[in-house]
Amino acid sequence: MGTLCDAHHVNSENQPPSPRERFYRRERQFIPAARQFARAALTDWRVDGRRTDDILLCVSELATNALVHGVPPGRGFLLRLSYEGGVRVEVHDSGDGCPYIPDCADEGGRGLLLVAALADKWGVGERHPGKTVWCEFALWADQVT
Numbered sequence: 001m002g003t004l005c006d007a008h009h010v011n012s013e014n015q016p017p018s019p020r021e022r023f024y025r026r027e028r029q030f031i032p033a034a035r036q037f038a039r040a041a042l043t044d045w046r047v048d049g050r051r052t053d054d055i056l057l058c059v060s061e062l063a064t065n066a067l068v069h070g071v072p073p074g075r076g077f078l079l080r081l082s083y084e085g086g087v088r089v090e091v092h093d094s095g096d097g098c099p100y101i102p103d104c105a106d107e108g109g110r111g112l113l114l115v116a117a118l119a120d121k122w123g124v125g126e127r128h129p130g131k132t133v134w135c136e137f138a139l140w141a142d143q144v145t
Contacts, residue, residue: 061111070095
């Protein structure tokens with residue numbers, strides 16, 4: 001199972017909720033676990049509405065990409081979620097390479113195409129070793145209760 005690294009939530013109107021992060025081993029069973037972890041964070045942050053499903057789908061896609069393409073055997077990936085007026089999803093892995101959106105002729109790899117279509121922003125950041133693939137979702141008043 002994943003390793004929980006949640007910081008305690010600070011109840012202050014001037015501070016955003018603490019980011020949440022969890023490390024997962026390179027096993028397919030942890031993709032649903034990552035999605036459940038994200039759902040719990042969104043619920044705790046009282047994020048609701050139509051973007052919740054988009055966020056959860058992107059968590060699944062980024063985690064799957066890390067597992068299939070970015071995590072060498074014996075390693076894992078880190079899922080990090082933060083909330084500050086919107087939701088940011090980051091997946092950190094230790095693999096080489098830079099993710100890309102495939103062209104229509106490619107047989108698979110449509111995960112980043114979905115992320116690009118659903119998120120307001122996405123990108124790739126460097127880390128050593130590996131990379132961080134992230135996406136961000138703006139939220140509106142009707143999506144936060």
